[in-house]
Amino acid sequence: MSPLTTRAAQALARLRETRPWVHCLTNTVVQKFTADGLSALGAIPSMTDSPDEVAAFASRADALLVNLGTLDEGLRRVIAMAVDVASGQGKPIVLDPVFCDVSEVRLAFAKAIVGRRGIVLRANAAEIAAIGGTGDAPVIRTGAVDLVQAGGRRATIGNGHPWMAVVVGTGCLSGAVVAAFNAVEDDPLVAGIAGLATLGVAAEMAAIGCTGPGTFGVRLLDALHAVSPADIETRARIEDLS
């Protein structure tokens, strides 16, 4: 067992004890699924995107999720306010630039944010390629095998299930889960690994005896609640490439 696996399991135990508050600026499609996933895991979600309120919520939360899944002018302003507050306080901010390879508006916005203090980028290969340079920001590349890259180190996570790609919002949820782990773990390499391994192991548990993607999405919430540090130690497939 890799030492990273032990540290990921410890991070999950710590998350369950401390119950970090994650404020989520995410698209309306996945709000409930993201909030339910964080809550099942043991974190506390909040979701308001009102310009009158977002600074107060970002300031009190332990981590921020910024998901560009639907991005109009109002939301861009709100995200900028929240990032200013959280970045200024040195809090972790997970940026999920959904479809920035398709939308120029999202790409320009993602590029402007990615260099800010505290940012962790969570994206797929096409989105990362579109953004280009990510500077010193930790990068979490999700795909068939997930890759985490931070502070000159790299590791892969081989857990998960094909049904994750059929249920809308599991990618967005992974960003929220990683944000929760960054709130309880200072090393972004360990936080990224812990988040993806926890979600991936939960997905494997959820898929057992499953009859389709509807049931899978529901059981994934059950499994996020049930998955234990011991499950991470025995089931996580983490490889340290450093």
Next chain:
Amino acid sequence: MSPLTTRAAQALARLRETRPWVHCLTNTVVQKFTADGLSALGAIPSMTDSPDEVAAFASRADALLVNLGTLDEGLRRVIAMAVDVASGQGKPIVLDPVFCDVSEVRLAFAKAIVGRRGIVLRANAAEIAAIGGTGDAPVIRTGAVDLVQAGGRRATIGNGHPWMAVVVGTGCLSGAVVAAFNAVEDDPLVAGIAGLATLGVAAEMAAIGCTGPGTFGVRLLDALHAVSPADIETRARIEDLS
């Protein structure tokens, strides 16, 4: 069995027969769960928050739910329009001032509405304390034990399940359910008791053999559809404190 229990069971029977229409101005996170819960119970939900339409919907509905879960300037204007219409017609309006103890914008708005004709306040202890005086408005305080207070009378409801706190939106749903009961029951004490007992008994039914919060949230909808007046009479734990 308390006479209040019988009256709560009768209110459920009446709701199933008359199928009240509840217009919901609620946050985007819980819209589908709230609408599904009302529909499973036997009520008819509508959810539009367009300023061009809200007066027409509020005017035709039998009750109004106002949930402050995401509150920007546009939504404040829309809520004010809907409250004017429903209050003017003497219809019940359930106010759920989510997190008004955290957000000054929500607190000021909640205080301005709570005195209006027809308002029933549904909140937790911290939110009620933040609002302070509630005047003559019936108050429904949810928590480990729920308390309903109206017209100088008080009663507690001891039903429910801990998983309600893990599934995002059960608190918001309780406001919608209470609104539906106020549409078919003139006494707000009975309506509040009936709403909380119905949801709490359904939660206990849903939890049997459940494997986690995902499954629980789905089965709660099944149970809201299945729960009968006879279930209320045998399972509700209502105590009249008057």
Next chain:
Amino acid sequence: MSPLTTRAAQALARLRETRPWVHCLTNTVVQKFTADGLSALGAIPSMTDSPDEVAAFASRADALLVNLGTLDEGLRRVIAMAVDVASGQGKPIVLDPVFCDVSEVRLAFAKAIVGRRGIVLRANAAEIAAIGGTGDAPVIRTGAVDLVQAGGRRATIGNGHPWMAVVVGTGCLSGAVVAAFNAVEDDPLVAGIAGLATLGVAAEMAAIGCTGPGTFGVRLLDALHAVSPADIETRARIEDLS
């Protein structure tokens, strides 16, 4: 077996192979359920309603869904932009004028769109009556028995389950499913029949052994993933009235 049944089964096989992209401008209540339903079926959903992005998404998608379930001024402008793009490219556009019999704003807007090139109307009897003349647009009237009318031909589909009326969003989902079939089938009569038969047969499969509307909604997604062209051939109840 009607030749239309065989053609509907073939359309489902084609949808699974080609995975059409359906851009959905729909109300926030049903966004996740609609996207999950399309994804389970084998199509690719996108949902953004940002004015900066909608033209790019409508232009790249294979079909457009326009659902008037919540209609404010901003959304009307966004829909107009998307319809201009999709109609100009000759792509299919399914219009679902939810509650246009209740809201004058929606009715005026629906009337203005229904004559555009590429429009397929999906509505219930009251909504169709409110709109009045639908010109040459194919019409899909959902109800206890569904009716499809296109190019002077008519057919009915007798599949489905009463629990569809209890789960919020199945009507909206049917519009999205019909849009996906129109992207892979040039004859709107066949596309409409295939969409309604696929959803109706899936609903019958989902209802077997079901304990309530919550479970039914989840299993409907499982069934949309599992339903096969062979299931359509053996279970669809299609009657050609031409």
